[in-house]
Amino acid sequence: MKKIWNEAAECMPRAQLEAMQLEQLKVLVPHLYNTVPQYKAKLDAAKIDPHGIKVLSDLKYLPYTVKQDLRDAFPYKMFAAPMADIIRLHASSGTTGSISVTGYTRYDIDTWSECVARSIVAAGGEKDDIIHVAYGYGIFTGGLGLHYGAEWMGACAIPVGGGNTKRQVQFLRDLVTKGGMGCTPSYALLIAEAARELGEDPTAWPLRYGIYGAEPWSENIRTELERQLGIDAYDIYGLSEIMGPGVGFECEVKNGLHIQEDHFLFEIVDQQTGEPVPDGEYGELVITTPDKQGQPLLRYNTRDVTRVIPEPCSCGRTHRRIERVTGRTDDMIIIRGVNVYPSQIEQILMSYSEQLAPQYQVIVTKHGSMDHMEVQVELNPTFDFDEIRSLEALRAEAREAIRTTLAVNVELNIVEPHSIERTQGKAVRLIDKR
Ligand SMILES: [Zn+2]
Structure with missing residues (x-):
C-alpha cells in the first residue's frame, strides 16, 4: 500500500x-x-x-x-x-x-x-x-x-x-x-x-x-x-x-x-x-x-x-x-479576564467519555456585571449510573476539573441524551449572550 x-x-x-x-x-x-x-x-x-x-x-x-x-x-x-x-x-x-x-x-x-x-x-x-x-x-x-x-x-x-x-x-x-x-x-x-x-x-x-x-x-x-x-x-x-x-x-x-x-x-x-x-x-x-x-x-x-x-x-x-x-x-472567550477556548472544555469533558456524550454547548451570559459561563453536556445514553456513582458526584468532579485546569468557575449541567440541538455542518459550541 x-x-x-x-x-x-x-x-x-x-x-x-x-x-x-x-x-x-x-x-x-x-x-x-x-x-x-x-x-x-x-x-x-x-x-x-x-x-x-x-x-x-x-x-x-x-x-x-x-x-x-x-x-x-x-x-x-x-x-x-x-x-x-x-x-x-x-x-x-x-x-x-x-x-x-x-x-x-x-x-x-x-x-x-x-x-x-x-x-x-x-x-x-x-x-x-x-x-x-x-x-x-x-x-x-x-x-x-x-x-x-x-x-x-x-x-x-x-x-x-x-x-x-x-x-x-x-x-x-x-x-x-x-x-x-x-x-x-x-x-x-x-x-x-x-x-x-x-x-x-x-x-x-x-x-x-x-x-x-x-x-x-x-x-x-x-x-x-x-x-x-x-x-x-x-x-x-x-x-x-x-x-x-x-x-x-x-x-x-x-x-x-x-x-x-x-x-x-x-x-x-x-x-x-x-x-x-x-x-x-x-x-x-x-x-x-x-x-x-x-x-x-x-x-x-x-x-x-x-x-x-x-x-x-x-x-x-x-x-x-x-x-x-x-x-x-476569534473563538476565544474571555471570562473574567481568563482566556478559554471551547475546545479546551471539550477536552476535559471527553475525559469522561464513558459517562458523557461528545455533545456540549458553552453559554456565556452576564449576571449583573459578572461573566457567567454555563456548560451543558449530554449524558452518554449507554451509561448506567447505578454502577459507579451518582450524577451529582460526576457533575462536581467534571466541574472541578474545569476549574483547576482552566482557572474558571463554570456552572456545569449534565443534560438528557439528544437534548442539545444538532447541526449538519459545523457544530455550534459557543453561545455568547453578553
Ligand atoms: Zn508524518
Whole structure:
C-alpha cells in the first residue's frame, strides 16, 4: 500500500525545499507589488524593496495580511491574475457577516487537488476506494476540496454533501464498500448516532478512515469517532482564504499536521507582538502562499493558535508539523479576564467519555456585571449510573476539573441524551449572550 502520494515533494530534503521556497518568494513579492495595489501600498509603507529578498528569513520583514484586508478588497481587488485565468471562486462567510472571496486559476485548483490527494493517501486512501464526501458543497471549500482530491488520486468520490442524515447512513452502509469518508467531526458523530437509532452498527461497515476538519477537535473526540465508527480518524487543516482543506494533514503517526511546505510557507507568531516565536512555542499560525496565482497572500494571519512540533516525523515526510489547532483567537472567550477556548472544555469533558456524550454547548451570559459561563453536556445514553456513582458526584468532579485546569468557575449541567440541538455542518459550541 502506498502511503505517500508524492514522495518527491513530500519527502524533499529540507535544503532543497528551502531553496525552492526562497526562489518562489523572490518572484512572488515583486509580482504582488506590481499587480495588487494593496500590497504595493503595504510594501511602500514598510519601506520594503520588493526585489530585496535575499534569504528565506527575510519573510519576517514583510507586512502581514489580515482578514480585514480581504474584506476591504471585496470582491476582486486582491486577485493577482487576470479574470480570464480565474476558473473558480469560493468565499468565506465570516460569522460577522461580511464575506471575502478567493479566486483560483487552473494551476491553483490542480495544486489544491494534489494537496488533498496527499492528505487522503496519508489517511490510508487507495486508488480503488470510494470516498463519501459529507462536507458542504458550494461556496464553502470543504465539499469540492475533498471531492477534487479524491478524484485526483483516482478514487471515486460520492458528492453527498451535508444533510439528510438517513441517506448518509444508507450510503455509508451500502455504497462505501471500500474506502473512507470526510466531513466535520461533529457531523460524523451525528451520523454514527443516527445510524445506531436506525438499528445499524457503524463499526460493521467496511469504512476504514475518516478525514475530519473545518472545526477544532480534540484527541478525545478522535477516540470517540474511532470507537463509534470503527475507523481511523484523521485531522485535515485548511481555510478558504488560503485554499481550503489540505493546507495541512495528519499522517499515520497521528501526532500533528504536516503543513504542505512546497506550497505554503508558515510561521508561528506571538499574538501580541507579531514577532515569530521559537520552535515549539504557541502562537498564531501565519501562512504565505508562494506559488498561488489567483490570490496569493503574504503572511496571512489565520488567528489559529498552534505550535510547531520541532521533531522530524517518523513517517518520512520532511514537511514540518504543527500541533492540531486548539482554537482560533476569534473563538476565544474571555471570562473574567481568563482566556478559554471551547475546545479546551471539550477536552476535559471527553475525559469522561464513558459517562458523557461528545455533545456540549458553552453559554456565556452576564449576571449583573459578572461573566457567567454555563456548560451543558449530554449524558452518554449507554451509561448506567447505578454502577459507579451518582450524577451529582460526576457533575462536581467534571466541574472541578474545569476549574483547576482552566482557572474558571463554570456552572456545569449534565443534560438528557439528544437534548442539545444538532447541526449538519459545523457544530455550534459557543453561545455568547453578553
Ligand atoms: Zn508524518
